[in-house]
Amino acid sequence: MKRQIMLAAGLMLAATSLQADVIAPNDVVANEYGEIAMSLTGQPGNPQRGAEIMVSRGAGNCLACHQVGALAEFPWHGEVGPPLDGVGARWDEAGLRGLMVNADTMFPDSIMPSFYRISGYTRPGDAFTGRAAQGxxxxxxAAQDIEDVVAYLMTLTDY
Structure with missing residues (x-):
């Protein structure tokens, strides 16, 4: 019993230390160009999970605005944003992370959502506005979601 408690405490400590490595949205530091060199989690991204986030309408929903040839089997590719084919050859991880966290920093007046930002802008909808007012x-x-999408985008090197 005592060993189980110690094991559980160790697992909780490990989980806490993983959480401690996550950079909070308001603590993210970008350079003068909007690039974010430091990983938000300190953990490598999972490209397969990144692709899942990109095609999920309840998560990234990247295909609503972008075309991605490697994801052609998924319907409804948008034409609002630029095609993402070759994006991994055009941008480095820091640039892609900056675009995901807050595209407006790199491209003023961008309509791309700030996927890892919680202040400094108005998010539409009563549910978001009410929750924001309550902090x-x-x-x-999530931070790891950003890292996973960046890892997937880095695989898109062909045009």
């Missing part, structure tokens, strides 16, 4: 607003994607 309960969370980013659209």
């Amino acid at each position: 309960e607003l969370s980013p659209l994607l």
